[in-house]
Amino acid sequence: MSRTIPGFVTLAIVAAVLGATASIAAEVVDARGEVIKADNPSRILSIGGDTTEIVYALGFGSNVVAVDTSSQFPPEVLAKKKVGYMRALSTEGVLSTGATLILANAHAGPPEVIRALATSSVPLVMLPENASPESLIEKVKLVGRALGAEAKANDLAAQLNGQFGSLETVRSKIERPVRALLVLSVDGGRALAAGRGTTADLMLELAGATNAAADLNGYKPVSDEALIEMAPQAIVAVRRAPEEEIAADIAALPGFKALGAGRKVPIITMDAAYLLGFGPRAPRAAGELMAQLYPDLPNQVAR
Amino acid sequence: MTIESLDLPAVEDGIDRHGLGRRLILAGLLALGLAAVASVSVGPTGLSLFSLPRAISAALSGSDAAADVHARLVLLEVRLPRTILAAFVGASLAVAGAMMQGLFRNPLADPGLIGVSSGAALAAVATIALGGGFAGPWVRALGIWALPVSAFLGGFLTTMVLMLIARKHGTTAIATLLLAGIALAAIAGALTGLIAYVTDDRELRDLTLWSMGSLAGASWQKVMAIAPFALILFVTIPRFVRALNGMLLGEAEAFYLGIEVERAKFWIVVLTAAAVGAAVAVAGTIGFVGIVVPHLVRLTAGPDHRIVLPGSALLGAVLVVVADIAARMIVAPAELPIGIVMAVIGAPVFLHLVIRRGGGLAAP
Numbered sequence: 001m002s003r004t005i006p007g008f009v010t011l012a013i014v015a016a017v018l019g020a021t022a023s024i025a026a027e028v029v030d031a032r033g034e035v036i037k038a039d040n041p042s043r044i045l046s047i048g049g050d051t052t053e054i055v056y057a058l059g060f061g062s063n064v065v066a067v068d069t070s071s072q073f074p075p076e077v078l079a080k081k082k083v084g085y086m087r088a089l090s091t092e093g094v095l096s097t098g099a100t101l102i103l104a105n106a107h108a109g110p111p112e113v114i115r116a117l118a119t120s121s122v123p124l125v126m127l128p129e130n131a132s133p134e135s136l137i138e139k140v141k142l143v144g145r146a147l148g149a150e151a152k153a154n155d156l157a158a159q160l161n162g163q164f165g166s167l168e169t170v171r172s173k174i175e176r177p178v179r180a181l182l183v184l185s186v187d188g189g190r191a192l193a194a195g196r197g198t199t200a201d202l203m204l205e206l207a208g209a210t211n212a213a214a215d216l217n218g219y220k221p222v223s224d225e226a227l228i229e230m231a232p233q234a235i236v237a238v239r240r241a242p243e244e245e246i247a248a249d250i251a252a253l254p255g256f257k258a259l260g261a262g263r264k265v266p267i268i269t270m271d272a273a274y275l276l277g278f279g280p281r282a283p284r285a286a287g288e289l290m291a292q293l294y295p296d297l298p299n300q301v302a303r
Numbered sequence: 304m305t306i307e308s309l310d311l312p313a314v315e316d317g318i319d320r321h322g323l324g325r326r327l328i329l330a331g332l333l334a335l336g337l338a339a340v341a342s343v344s345v346g347p348t349g350l351s352l353f354s355l356p357r358a359i360s361a362a363l364s365g366s367d368a369a370a371d372v373h374a375r376l377v378l379l380e381v382r383l384p385r386t387i388l389a390a391f392v393g394a395s396l397a398v399a400g401a402m403m404q405g406l407f408r409n410p411l412a413d414p415g416l417i418g419v420s421s422g423a424a425l426a427a428v429a430t431i432a433l434g435g436g437f438a439g440p441w442v443r444a445l446g447i448w449a450l451p452v453s454a455f456l457g458g459f460l461t462t463m464v465l466m467l468i469a470r471k472h473g474t475t476a477i478a479t480l481l482l483a484g485i486a487l488a489a490i491a492g493a494l495t496g497l498i499a500y501v502t503d504d505r506e507l508r509d510l511t512l513w514s515m516g517s518l519a520g521a522s523w524q525k526v527m528a529i530a531p532f533a534l535i536l537f538v539t540i541p542r543f544v545r546a547l548n549g550m551l552l553g554e555a556e557a558f559y560l561g562i563e564v565e566r567a568k569f570w571i572v573v574l575t576a577a578a579v580g581a582a583v584a585v586a587g588t589i590g591f592v593g594i595v596v597p598h599l600v601r602l603t604a605g606p607d608h609r610i611v612l613p614g615s616a617l618l619g620a621v622l623v624v625v626a627d628i629a630a631r632m633i634v635a636p637a638e639l640p641i642g643i644v645m646a647v648i649g650a651p652v653f654l655h656l657v658i659r660r661g662g663g664l665a666a667p
Binding site: 083116 | 346347348349367369372373376377380381382447500501502503504505508509512517519520521522525631634635636637638640
C-alpha cells in the first residue's frame, strides 16, 4: 500500500495534517460559536471563578494578569488585579490589563461591553453555562484549546470524567435519597434556599440528594412554615467566608427546630466557592457532600 | 408691581442676577469643555489625548495593526461616545428636574414624580427577568437593544397614562398629576418587586447594578438614541422659560399673564418624559442629578428659569462627566456605578451650600 503512494503525496498529507493541527491550536470555536484566533496565552484575563480554577489547574496560573471578583481560588488569585464584578465589566478597564487572551464565564457582561471587546484585537473566548458534568468537561477542553494546552486539558478532562464516573457508581448504591435543602444565607430570619435551575441544584443531584426546594425556581427566601413544609432530612449550609456562622443561624430558626420530628436534622457546612464554583473541584466537592449525606456509603471520590 | 416685572419674578436683593447668570453660563460652558477634554484624555489604559491623531488616522485608513485598533477602540469607540453620552444624560436629567420643580412648585420634585423612572424600572426589570421566558421573542428580536428600548417605552408610556388620568376637559390638575403619579409609582414599584421576587440571584444582581446607573456600556448607537430626545428638550428651553417663571407665582396668575399654561404643562411633561426615559434607557437610573443640580443653580443664581434651565443643563452635564471619570478611575480596571460616585461627590457639596446659605432651600 505505502509503495503505491508517491513521496510528494505523503509529504503533502503530512504537511496538511501538521498545518491542520497548527490551525486547530490557534483557532478556537467558543460557546457563542465564534471562531476565535487564540495564539498568545502569555497574559491571561480570567473572568469567573470556574474559569480561573481551570486556568490554574492547567498550569497557567503565572500567566494570569487579572481576574474578576468571583475568582477566589486558588488563594494566589487574591493577589491578582481585579476587573470588578463579572456582570459589570468595563471595556477600557478590561483592555487596560494588557491581556493577550480573555477567558470568560458564560455570564460575563454587560452585553455591550462583550460586544465592544469582540471588536478589539484581544481574543475573547466565552465558556458554556453550567448545565451538567459535560459542561465542565467542555469548559476544560475549551480553555485547554485556547491556551494551546490540549494534552493537559484532555488529561484533566479524563480525570474529571473518572471522578464523575465513580460518583455515579456510588450514587447508584443509594437506596433512599436524602431530601436535602441547600441554604445560601440567613437574612432577617429567613433562609435563602436554592431551588431548581441553580448550580446548587446540580450539585445536590450529583451528590445523590433530592432537592427539598425543587418547587422553587432559582434562589428564594423561605419562611419558617415553608421550611417545615419542605421537610428536609438534611441541610447544606453554604458559607462565603470561613468565619461565617451560617450553621448557627440556621439552627436558630424556629422552622428548623420543628424539623425532623424529634430526630436531629444534620447541618452540613461547606465553602461556597468549593461547592458551587463548578470548576475542576466540582466532582470532589460533590463526593464530599455525598460522604457527609451518606456516612455509611463507601466513597472514594472525596479522597 | 407692574405686569412687566411679574413677567420675570426676580429676587430683589440688589445683586445683578442677570449679569451673574450670564457669567455663570459662560463658566459652565468652559467647565463642560474642560471636563469633556479630561474625560477623553483619562482612562485606565493610560492612552491620552495625544493618541487621538493615531486613533483617527487608524479609523480613516482602516488599519488593523494591534496598536492602531487599540487606540481607535479606546478613544473613538469607548471614551468619546461615553463622554458625549454622560453630557447628554446629565443635562437631560438636570433640565428635567428643574422643569419638574417649576411645574409642581415643589423643591422636592424630580422626574420620578411623573412616573418615568418607576415605569422605566418596571420595564427594565421585566426585560431582565422575563427575557429567558415570557418576553423571549421581544428580547431576541431586539438583541442588546431590548433593555434600553423597553426602559424608554416603559417610562414614556407610564407618563402618558398619568397624563390621561390627570387631564380633564383640556386641563391638567397639578395636584391630581402629583397624587396619581405617586399611585402609579407605587403600582409600578409593586410589580417591579413582584418580578424581582421571581428572578434568580444573578438577575437580581443585574437589577441592582442597573438601578445604580452606569455609562460603561456607552456606544455611538446609544448617543444616537438619546440625542434627538435630549436636543428637543434643550432647544425648547426658551419656550418654557416664561411659562415656568409665570407659574412660580401660581397657575392662575400665570394664566392672567397671558401664558398658555395648559399647553406648557402638557409639553413640559411629554418632553421631559421622553428625555428622561431616554437617559434612563441608556445609562440606568442615576439619582441625585435631577433633584440637586437645579437647586445648586438656584442657590448661586436665583430662581429665574432663564438661568436655571440652561444652567442646570450645563452643571448636570459637567457633574455627570466628572463623576464618570471618577467612576472609571477609582477602582480601575474595575468600575464603580456612577450613581454612587454622583452622591459621594455631589451630596457634600450640596450640603455645604445649603448650610452656608443658612439652611434655606431656594424654593422654585
